[in-house]
């Protein structure tokens with residue numbers, strides 16, 4: 035055991051090194067039997083007999099290895115199976131039924147994971163107006179609603195068949211809670227066919243925006259010289275008592291707020307962005323069908339979200355914009371244009387007009403339009419965000435600190451450590467899950483995100499205007 039459970043300031047509980055640990059060391063190792071996989075959820079869930087009848091008969095793409103059982107065809111999406119099982123375990127626990135071996139795990143899960151699913155719908159729409167985060171919030175709630183719509187009739191059927199014990203409600207509230215737990219704790223394992231699992235104990239690791247993208251939990255197949263289990267390797271040396279963080283992925287502060295219920299200062303988050311949505315529009319573009327085909331030939335979808343950042347434009351943005359804004363007189367030229375843009379990386383003249391110039395112009399127009407979408411002013415958002423920073427900067431997180439004692443730590447808890455560096459800094463403070471459960475602080479967190487999104491849009495607008503002038507100057511020089 036190299037890691038100990040601790041209360042770690044705004045992050046809540048976390049895992050710390052129990053002694054100096056060298057880089058590369060396996061800090062944590064869990065065998066398959068200690069993971070809640072979708073297959074295990076389907077087999078162990080009280081609805082298993084019904085789920086078995088629903089299973090497709092054809093074999094699924096197997097993720098079996100020497101250390102994992104063969105994967106059975108799944109009757110439902112992974113997410114729904116995990117949610118179903120979690121909801122059952124929660125119901126059992128609430129009724130005092132501790133018969134499941136996962137009870138201690140479910141008992142230590144947060145009652146309110148703090149994701150956007152807990153925000154009142156009207157508040158979410160108001161708060162996120164103008165920001166691309168509104169699309170993300172909508173997609174999260176739609177996914178949860180679709181999963182519930184799929185599960186509700188099955189739960190009713192299983193109850194009618196007497197599969198669900200009377201003391202287990204399997205209510206919508208239990209499922210909603212399960213969706214929040216999954217959003218904030220489920221781990222996807224690239225080393226095991228991208229399967230999504232719940233990993234008790236490992237899911238006590240907190241996120242650091244600065245952690246290397248490679249610093250994450252993954253499955254190490256024994257066959258390829260790995261340890262044959264879920265493993266976290268130290269990405270750097272750790273001192274005794276130092277909190278071990280992982281990367282939940284290159285996520286913006288808004289993505290973390292909606293899915294994990296905490297908000298690091300956007301200005302200190304290297305993954306902060308503004309997701310610009312680009313799409314071929316069949317309603318206004320007579321060449322939409324051809325453009326969709328041309329994009330597909332280059333492996334590109336007809337709708338794309340690209341992350342604008344302060345540091346510069348994402349790769350491929352101008353090429354994509356050049357294609358979707360182009361109006362070639364000869365329709366078939368769409369394919370030639372796509373090849374020149376996406377294969378050769380050149381912006382040709384189209385019917386005498388410069389496609390790079392058109393793309394830059396369009397980018398500036400879209401930034402201007404996006405800036406107008408925000409319902410608040412930059413100054414108001416700056417004041418709101420700064421007020422929240424001042425309010426939380428020097429106060430310790432609320433909540434019972436003895437919660438860690440109830441968690442499955444086989445060792446006594448060492449004394450509290452100083453607040454981690456990720457909890458503050460010159461660019462603001464991380465608003466933790468307890469903070470953002472307060473709607474005023476939630477509003478302030480979103481205001482801070484809007485400030486950064488606007489700065490990104492303004493910078494992009496200015497740099498596209500500067501580049502546009504450059505392109506025009508070069509064109510004039512060519513004509514002289």
Ligand SMILES: C[S@@+](CC[C@H](N)C(=O)[O-])C[C@H]1O[C@@H](n2cnc3c(N)ncnc32)[C@H](O)[C@@H]1O
Pocket residue numbers: 044045046047048144147148218219237238239240241242243293294295296297456464465466467
């Ligand atoms: C996978 S769990 C990690 C363990 C969690 N701290 C706990 O007490 O159960 C993810 C949750 O931890 C918290 N968290 C993770 N990283 C954080 C960070 N850098 N700052 C604040 N909260 C964090 C959030 O509440 C998030 O939903």
